[in-house]
Amino acid sequence: MTTATKETTTMKSVEEQCRYSYDARLVPQRFSSTEKNSILQTIAAAVVDKAEYILEENKKDIAYGHENNLNEGLIDRLTLNKDRLEGISKSILEIVTLDDPVGTVLEEWTRPNGLHIKKVRVPLGVFGMIYEARPNVTADAIAIAIKTGNALVLRGSASAYNSNFAITKVVKDSLNAHKVNHDFIQLLEDTNRESVKDFVQMKQYLSLVIPRGSAGLIQHAVNTATVPCIETGAGICHVYIDKDADLDKAVAIADNAKTHRPSVCNACETLLVHKDVAQAFLPKIARVLKEKSVELRVCEAAKKFLNTEALATDEDWATEYNDLILSIKVVESIEEAIEHIARYSTTHTESIVSENQEALDLFTASVDSSSVFTNASTRFADGGEYGFGAEIGISTQKLHARGPMGIKELSTYKFIVTGNGQIR
């Protein structure tokens, strides 16, 4: 194995590294649950023990980022320190506590001809992860791969290469300590923009690619992929305040959904308000949001209750602001709210605030989003909040995994069929 950084070696190709991982895929498949956890504990300790080395490598990336005028937000995501490494270590130990998803018998039955069929959960094989300047994803993804018995190919960004390399090296040293061949973990050396396209077409080696990061990155990956992808991310989430809402709850939930962390995918972008409560509710929520400097863009009907001339356009209803901006629309009925959501939602997460059970039932049955909340903030749509215990992403597609994903979603199944000589 190379221990030098990519600048000083001949760069391995995407194909080569995917093949290494694929050829070694049986190594993690054969780990027992005990081995998995013991390896993860070694890695969790090593990430803290080797802090000095990792932080030194991380500094190179930060310096490179400053030289290249990366914005402060990106530099912040890129930056590691002792606290953050301890956070990474803690996350790995949390993965240790999760149940091993592999080997579970999902269903079993016997056919009239005597064939016994068992549907058993097994690892995927090799999965790929594409992500931007977040070195913690490197460690998380590796820990999840080990726990799920999968091989893994990581395609991090060039701007975090030294940090990712250092974390991967610490992992490989830990695997060496367990006398385990570490080829099943590969960090792509080729971080050119074009390598994303090559990577998502490695169908002969990869069973799945998860792109995480900006909408642009995700769309580029999904549109060029031949490997199955799970799309994550985009969230135009709605909170609907029903005519039978408890208005105190409504204010608290709308406020929290918008302002608790406006940059994330499960933050609220559009507030829908039933006309019967518009007069009572809108001035209240506007006061709260004004204090937090939230910009409002509102429909014609909402204007008269709000001191603003900023009209929402059709584009506003279709925009994920990821910012302290909220569009507001007054609706004639719950049905109109449901129709608005059907038209503009990215089917990530929506919430209704109402004390009327009929309205709650209609909303949860009719809204086709991966998470539909009643009387709670959309901010809870998250694997951690659902108790899945590992951060993989929130799927916005309907196949395989939908909504917050747990480690189970990184497995597949096979049918083991036991006969005693049956032929057709």
Added chain:
Amino acid sequence: MTTATKETTTMKSVEEQCRYSYDARLVPQRFSSTEKNSILQTIAAAVVDKAEYILEENKKDIAYGHENNLNEGLIDRLTLNKDRLEGISKSILEIVTLDDPVGTVLEEWTRPNGLHIKKVRVPLGVFGMIYEARPNVTADAIAIAIKTGNALVLRGSASAYNSNFAITKVVKDSLNAHKVNHDFIQLLEDTNRESVKDFVQMKQYLSLVIPRGSAGLIQHAVNTATVPCIETGAGICHVYIDKDADLDKAVAIADNAKTHRPSVCNACETLLVHKDVAQAFLPKIARVLKEKSVELRVCEAAKKFLNTEALATDEDWATEYNDLILSIKVVESIEEAIEHIARYSTTHTESIVSENQEALDLFTASVDSSSVFTNASTRFADGGEYGFGAEIGISTQKLHARGPMGIKELSTYKFIVTGNGQIR
């Protein structure tokens, strides 16, 4: 609705028809189980009642096929008659007997903060089906769509357009009789070769596309798709005869796996034989296969037990013959058999014949195929044989659905989260 054939009308675009289906997707989502079954019964009756009309339209396709020198196999697949229509009707009635997959609570739990989370099975929305000259797929797919609460866009081949149109018309008339808007079922009028590419990129409307047919069609669809696809089909299936095999079972299973229906994906293409039983087994199986005119292509070690000079090449191990040809390899050990399978299998279906439980366990644990059989023919790898009761296809990918698919695989889930004012 148009009732003329595509030649005499202005053709609707792929985008337009996908949009119609998408816009009407809530119609099938709102069917109760009783309604679904009652509609299916009407359709099953209508397919027989309107046989004359359907067969007349089918004759146009057959005549067109002859004019264009379609091969006899294709013409046979294309051809409908009263018996086949009764078969179609019967298949629809079998779908009536299946449990409604929609609405099932898959899991539910309560979080420490009081949020109650329910994971509920729901329809996908709209799915697409691409297929070749088999009008029965038109009826099957529609019946499955109705049962699963999904909207459906069908992209059949030009050579079966009149037949597909006739079946679709009979379905739409049945939906009319139930006063149901039938826009959720669309048969693409544009059957040009390029329309496949347009179709698999209708991401804003389609949640899934299933391509069925030749390997070429499937690869074209998968490689150009941005809509998630389920790949079906390709099967290089192996039967391994272990040193502890019951040789009578071994002969029956190998024969059945190869010759019962050689053109299908779960037929055996390569026979692996442990060296300890090669002398006893190979002449036996060769006699049986010779009677059925099976051509053998064998490894160097097998030659001395078989009266043949036809050596298998590396290409043979990697070929799905779909024909009365079998490649045979003698292996040193069960491990070598497993390695050969890991290298050449399409991970569709493999079988081991052995009376040794340790060998069976090693094989089923180590072989990474969607179906792994012990002491039974690979020909049982099939939704019908597994008791799923509807023919959708056999997935050769690992995501969402693997191996034989049931109607459940045409659903997704959503999380319904009940709160009482929770915020983060």
